[in-house]
Amino acid sequence: MNKNYDVLVIGGGINGCSTAYQLAKRKKQVAVLEKTKVGAEASSAAAGMLGAQSEIKENSPFFDFAKSSRDMFPDLIPELEEKSGISVSFVQNGMLKIADTMAEKEHLEEMYRFQKKEGEQVEWLSSEQVEQIDPSIQGEHFGALYIRGDGQVKAPELTKAYARAAAVEGADFYEYTPVLQLIQKNGSAIGVETPGGSFYADQVILAGGAWSRMIPSLGEQFPELVPVKGECVSLRVSAPVLEKTVHASDFYIVPKPGGSVIIGATEREGEMGKEVSASAVQHLLSKGFSLVPKLQDASWETAWAGVRPQTLDGRPYLGQTHINGLWLAAGHYRNGILLSALTGKWMADLIEGKAADSEWLAAFSPQRNLSEKEEPIVGIND
């Protein structure tokens, strides 16, 4: 089988599918090559928070990119739902960032002052006000940062919606098609090899999440990605317990339309695999119960794990690699659902030579100087 396309996308996670959607809309001939099924990895493990403001204390290209991506969802979601026929359960019920320690209170107050100064929509609530807004929050706390407009989606559904909408726009999807090797000619990427044959294209975009570096012969200059496994549990409530997403210093609770409540997530750096440890289940349940005791009446639903792709400085790699014609869209760590909207558009702009914002070009370039280590950006979202 020999196939020719304008662009090949390696990886059918949320960022590969969003990129394929934007390219197909621009009439590019696109193929997505996925080693198992669309959304099989991190993108279906995510809690689906779209929080661009919940960890930011200073201006940066990352903050700017995250806010711009968040602001795309209110228009993008109806478009995807209509084209795909898939509901992604987008709600904008807000997020409470709970100060569950005094140190966390100081940290959140600093964030509050910065964001207020920047004109962001953010409020500071005393612990009494928190309990008035959501009476089921009972554990010890010292107030909360309230981000009224924050939204969330069902991440597995959003991933499928991007994929289905991309297919409607003409993209081809090849599931159970692992890319084994990059095909290069005179130092440029011109295609890929799979067990089913070769595919050729003018441009190849690698969106393989935490697995992106595992394709042989990418070379020493290919940037580092660190896998960080995360485990979540989900409970079922018969009547709504929480209305808003609640984010404490090392866990969160996300109430989903339909009665599921997700409690997440662990951070196991360097680990891959989908097993869920008994200790993770115990840890997450005890954290959740201590803040929202009513959750003890919920019934057990399920537990799962996924692998976040982390970069050395916490910013995703979005751009041209050291191999001509090979682009990278990976390393979204804890924010890949939030960043998916703009990742797709940005990658399509790059491929078309239309990406003019030089601040983002340099900040997210896979070829940036990673020897100058920054404080990693810990998750905005999970």
Ligand SMILES: Cc1cc2nc3c(=O)[nH]c(=O)nc-3n(C[C@H](O)[C@H](O)[C@H](O)COP(=O)(O)OP(=O)(O)OC[C@H]3O[C@@H](n4cnc5c(N)ncnc54)[C@H](O)[C@@H]3O)c2cc1C
């Ligand atoms: C527990 C947990 C909770 C999270 N919660 C949130 C949240 O609330 N909000 C948020 O914004 N983010 C969240 N995240 C982060 C988010 O899930 C990731 O950043 C995002 O899913 C990464 O998407 P991706 O498309 O880059 O990678 P993935 O979803 O991992 O997709 C990569 C795909 O590439 C395929 N692939 C890899 N190598 C090959 C190959 N050689 N050939 C073919 N296919 C290949 C894989 O099979 C996979 O399907 C969470 C993550 C975890 C684990």
